[in-house]
Amino acid sequence: MLKKELRWFFPEKPEEIPDILKKEAKVAFHGGGTSILRVKSDAITAMIDLSRLGWNKVRKDGSSVVIGATATFNEVVRSTASTSCSFRMLKDALSRAASNPIRNRITVGGSLADFPPWSDLVATLIALDARVTWLEDGKSEKKCSVAEFIDKKLGKEKNLVREIIVPEKELSFCVKRLARTSFEYGMFNLAVCGVMKDGAIESPVIVVTGTKDRVSRQTEAEAALAGKVLTDEVIRDAAGRVKVDFNADVNFGAEYKASMVGVYLRDALAEIAGRK
Numbered sequence: 625m626l627k628k629e630l631r632w633f634f635p636e637k638p639e640e641i642p643d644i645l646k647k648e649a650k651v652a653f654h655g656g657g658t659s660i661l662r663v664k665s666d667a668i669t670a671m672i673d674l675s676r677l678g679w680n681k682v683r684k685d686g687s688s689v690v691i692g693a694t695a696t697f698n699e700v701v702r703s704t705a706s707t708s709c710s711f712r713m714l715k716d717a718l719s720r721a722a723s724n725p726i727r728n729r730i731t732v733g734g735s736l737a738d739f740p741p742w743s744d745l746v747a748t749l750i751a752l753d754a755r756v757t758w759l760e761d762g763k764s765e766k767k768c769s770v771a772e773f774i775d776k777k778l779g780k781e782k783n784l785v786r787e788i789i790v791p792e793k794e795l796s797f798c799v800k801r802l803a804r805t806s807f808e809y810g811m812f813n814l815a816v817c818g819v820m821k822d823g824a825i826e827s828p829v830i831v832v833t834g835t836k837d838r839v840s841r842q843t844e845a846e847a848a849l850a851g852k853v854l855t856d857e858v859i860r861d862a863a864g865r866v867k868v869d870f871n872a873d874v875n876f877g878a879e880y881k882a883s884m885v886g887v888y889l890r891d892a893l894a895e896i897a898g899r900k
């Protein structure tokens with residue numbers, strides 16, 4: 625439960641934030657607010673709502689798409705900032721998350737900071753080699769790849785995600801999620817992409833999230849695919865090299881989920897090869 629005497633702040637400029645962080649005992653940033661109640665909310669003394677910072681823009685910058693942290697999943701899905709394959713891959717991934725009303729609330733910054741096991745955002749960002757900028761203690765700007773950002777396991781209270789930068793790339797892609805119904809939490813997310821040339825796949829990338837280690841890059845399967853024509857045999861061989869550990873959950877056993885990654889990878893590669 626949130627405290628009744630919770631103080632709310634609505635900064636219009638990021639410069640206002642360090643002072644609030646210094647004065648308050650335990651602060652939470654408020655993006656879409658869809659998971660605040662899951663995060664030890666009774667200890668929070670103040671909430672910093674990010675909606676007045678104007679960080680919800682999605683824009684093209686050179687050969688990248690820059691997505692402000694408070695852009696909602698649906699704002700990204702509806703954005704016409706870029707027609708590149710990489711941006712379409714991200715839109716495809718986000719359009720499957722939750723339900724339409726919830727996609728109107730979830731922000732990319734809150735989703736990246738939160739990184740739940742059912743994330744529809746992170747696998748695709750890592751597959752696309754996206755980068756993130758954030759403000760440490762609300763002031764000094766830092767930047768790194770999304771993969772590194774996840775590894776750092778930074779505290780959400782002091783590190784404010786500001787932007788996500790997605791390089792524009794021409795590639796073939798497929799994103800899949802395991803769920804019993806379309807609006808249910810995904811049990812895992814699988815993002816696959818690569819450049820198709822004369823039927824062969826170059827620079828393949830396979831990322832799974834929702835695993836025991838949160839993220840699992842399938843380097844062995846990638847190596848088995850690199851530079852190869854996507855025949856049924858090549859696809860079967862790559863899928864057989866998937867190595868992934870899951871925890872069991874209320875719906876599915878760990879082994880079942882691991883075997884489904886192989887099944888979904890086969891389907892994804894067949895789709896990329898144009899056979900599905």
Ligand SMILES: Cc1cc2nc3c(=O)[nH]c(=O)nc-3n(C[C@H](O)[C@H](O)[C@H](O)COP(=O)(O)OP(=O)(O)OC[C@H]3O[C@@H](n4cnc5c(N)ncnc54)[C@H](O)[C@@H]3O)c2cc1C
Nearest residue numbers: 653655656657658659660721722731733734735737744785
């Ligand atoms: C019923 C339901 C179903 C859902 N299904 C899915 C799904 O299928 N796929 C999916 O991807 N997601 C899904 N979600 C969303 C997911 O569970 C999280 O709620 C969401 O990722 C949080 O985003 P938010 O913008 O609402 O963040 P908030 O709830 O506002 O914040 C989440 C955490 O991140 C911090 N935070 C917020 N913004 C920032 C920022 N810019 N920088 C640093 N820290 C920040 C907050 O302080 C808090 O600790 C679902 C949510 C619900 C309620």
